[in-house]
């Protein structure tokens with residue numbers, strides 16, 4: 001029994017928490033465990049996602065109706081698990097340019113073949129050069145897209161025009177802050193108003 005409780009608590013403490021800087025810009029994703037440590041040290045406050053009210057640790061653990069039903073329990077305390085925190089003294093503006101990496105390309109294209117629109121696992125997708133490398137196509141945000149095995153085979157070393165294939169959307173460099181470098185499944189619903197999933201608007 002104790003084992004199970006401990007395991008559940010550990011799991012809750014590993015949940016993601018969004019970190020906002022003092023200007024309420026999302027800058028980072030951390031764990032609920034670290035978020036609580038920052039609360040205790042008074043370097044951050046919890047943000048209630050619905051009301052936007054902010055709470056220090058003492059207020060947070062005493063809330064009668066906290067904005068979550070997830071709690072970490074200790075013998076004397078019932079601590080609501082924070083999902084969004086705001087730092088008290090940190091105003092760094094995050095970098096807006098996502099580096100061109102394989103991982104970021106998968107995130108930009110949302111694990112979706114840009115030819116047929118099939119969303120699949122990373123081992124069924126490869127990076128396709130829209131203008132083939134053999135024709136001088138470069139390895140850039142603007143010339144690389146994800147393609148499934150089938151579409152990749154169909155396209156081979158030909159240009160779009162030659163194959164009749166069409167792209168779902170023109171590939172471009174995404175403007176992300178680091179917080180969106182998460183698969184959609186890792187995002188919490190409560191983050192939406194602080195960190196809109198702007199990959200959807202990459203056109």
Ligand SMILES: [Zn+2]
Nearest residue numbers: 113116148151
């Ligand atoms: Zn495909």
